[in-house]
Amino acid sequence: MLTTQNLIGGEWVTPSAGSRVARNPSQKDEEIGVVHLSCPDDVAAAGWAAREALPKWAGMNPAARGEILYQAAQLMQKRLDEVARIASREMGKPITEMKGEVLRAVNLLKYYAAEGVRAIGQVIPASQNRVLQYTRRVPLGVVGVITPWNFPVAIPVWKIAPALICGNTVVWKPADIASLTATAVARVLTEAGLPPGVLNLVIGEGRVIGDALLEKVELDGLSFTGSTQTGLAIAAKCAGRNIKYQTEMGGKNAAVVLDDADLAVAVPAVLSGAFRSAGQKCTATSRIIVEKGILDRFTAAMRAEMEKLYIGHALDEKSYSGPVASAQQQEKVASYVKLAESEAEVVARSPLKADPSSGYYVPPMIVTGVGVQHALVQEEIFGPLATILPVKDFDEAVETCNRTVFGLSASVFTRDIGKGLRFLEEAEAGLVRVNLETAGVEYQAPFGGMKMSSSHSREQGQAALDFYSQVKTCAIYYGC
Numbered sequence: 001m002l003t004t005q006n007l008i009g010g011e012w013v014t015p016s017a018g019s020r021v022a023r024n025p026s027q028k029d030e031e032i033g034v035v036h037l038s039c040p041d042d043v044a045a046a047g048w049a050a051r052e053a054l055p056k057w058a059g060m061n062p063a064a065r066g067e068i069l070y071q072a073a074q075l076m077q078k079r080l081d082e083v084a085r086i087a088s089r090e091m092g093k094p095i096t097e098m099k100g101e102v103l104r105a106v107n108l109l110k111y112y113a114a115e116g117v118r119a120i121g122q123v124i125p126a127s128q129n130r131v132l133q134y135t136r137r138v139p140l141g142v143v144g145v146i147t148p149w150n151f152p153v154a155i156p157v158w159k160i161a162p163a164l165i166c167g168n169t170v171v172w173k174p175a176d177i178a179s180l181t182a183t184a185v186a187r188v189l190t191e192a193g194l195p196p197g198v199l200n201l202v203i204g205e206g207r208v209i210g211d212a213l214l215e216k217v218e219l220d221g222l223s224f225t226g227s228t229q230t231g232l233a234i235a236a237k238c239a240g241r242n243i244k245y246q247t248e249m250g251g252k253n254a255a256v257v258l259d260d261a262d263l264a265v266a267v268p269a270v271l272s273g274a275f276r277s278a279g280q281k282c283t284a285t286s287r288i289i290v291e292k293g294i295l296d297r298f299t300a301a302m303r304a305e306m307e308k309l310y311i312g313h314a315l316d317e318k319s320y321s322g323p324v325a326s327a328q329q330q331e332k333v334a335s336y337v338k339l340a341e342s343e344a345e346v347v348a349r350s351p352l353k354a355d356p357s358s359g360y361y362v363p364p365m366i367v368t369g370v371g372v373q374h375a376l377v378q379e380e381i382f383g384p385l386a387t388i389l390p391v392k393d394f395d396e397a398v399e400t401c402n403r404t405v406f407g408l409s410a411s412v413f414t415r416d417i418g419k420g421l422r423f424l425e426e427a428e429a430g431l432v433r434v435n436l437e438t439a440g441v442e443y444q445a446p447f448g449g450m451k452m453s454s455s456h457s458r459e460q461g462q463a464a465l466d467f468y469s470q471v472k473t474c475a476i477y478y479g480c
């Protein structure tokens with residue numbers, strides 16, 4: 001049976017503040033491991049270890065840091081099946097999709113490893129003769145990383161890899177229902193050659209460990225992905241301590257289907273955006289905005305395809321989607337399903353291939369017949385439930401798309417390049433796409449939201465380096 005441990009100062013230790021049994025959300029009577037919980041003192045110890053390791057790691061040649069990340073990429077590639085299987089059993093993402101996520105982590109490690117031999121500044125002309133003026137990017141220091149359960153491999157790596165290549169040390173607090181996976185990921189990184197204290201992992205409940213990280217550790221930066229409510233609280237605490245922070249939070253993402261859309265493109269993309277990973281993506285399609293001229297054909301096509309979706313056990317390679325991640329998540333999503341059944345019109349619902357009582361299953365569902373202010377349209381559900389909203393034209397579609405406090409991701413499906421370009425300009429979201437699903441962004445591209453979806457910084461790509469570093473301006477007069 002799998003078990004979790006903390007990684008503090010290069011030592012693997014079992015915390016003693018309690019434990020719980022981890023169960024497979026696809027087969028909830030299956031015990032897959034034991035999660036050992038930490039106390040605030042464990043977090044403080046991890047913070048001290050990170051601080052002590054900082055000078056040597058920050059002073060290491062960046063190319064040498066990059067070589068360690070290359071080794072981690074190779075080791076992650078070798079253990080792809082193992083890590084993916086642990087994650088699928090722990091949080092219910094289908095194994096084929098989970099393997100893709102681990103491969104993304106491999107590519108992220110390679111991408112940031114290469115930064116070890118790239119420029120870290122620029123030469124700037126000075127107003128005075130014989131002055132060399134330049135900038136250089138230097139580490140923030142000790143960085144806290146708080147990660148969610150829905151991408152238990154990719155999100156930690158897309159935070160930790162750029163933090164490390166920039167010369168920071170890390171204290172990582174994963175979601176407790178993704179901590180078996182976190183332990184596996186941390187073992188890969190340490191076995192690749194990270195010096196003691198450079199990466200520290202602390203397992204525990206968010207309200208205990210997260211608060212301790214913000215209150216007991218001398219942090220220089222913090223990166224968080226999770227709920228909007230928690231993100232806002234974290235931002236306030238960081239601002240009060242003058243800690244640099246980034247928060248990636250909720251979304252209520254829209255897919256707009258115009259009358260001239262190619263349904264052969266739009267239907268599979270909307271299905272994937274809404275129902276892969278059981279809708280548990282911050283970029284998942286939750287609102288489907290459809291011009292009335294194509295509404296009947298689109299709805300019929302969606303209904304037909306949803307009847308074919310294979311919803312089953314996460315380790316079944318035929319599964320298009322699996323269960324939601326936990327009993328708590330199932331209860332939350334079920335409350336919205338009940339609301340939809342009582343106040344909306346059910347358009348389509350996918351059949352289950354698994355025994356519905358065996359795991360935390362919620363069949364994918366599309367509804368219509370509610371207004372734009374309804375809870376189903378405004379609140380983040382984080383499950384396989386989407387709402388169709390009919391509109392009369394393109395302008396109303398964009399206006400409806402923007403009627404949300406969130407601004408993470410939005411897509412439009414059209415053959416009209418003019419309307420596609422207008423949508424890219426007018427949609428109020430950090431990730432805007434034409435004839436592509438709302439969910440997903442490539443690792444080399446910036447990722448982040450507008451409005452209440454983020455703290456207005458960006459992750460991944462070169463943008464991540466901007467967050468995990470600070471710029472020092474240097475000048476040398478050599479005329480003496």
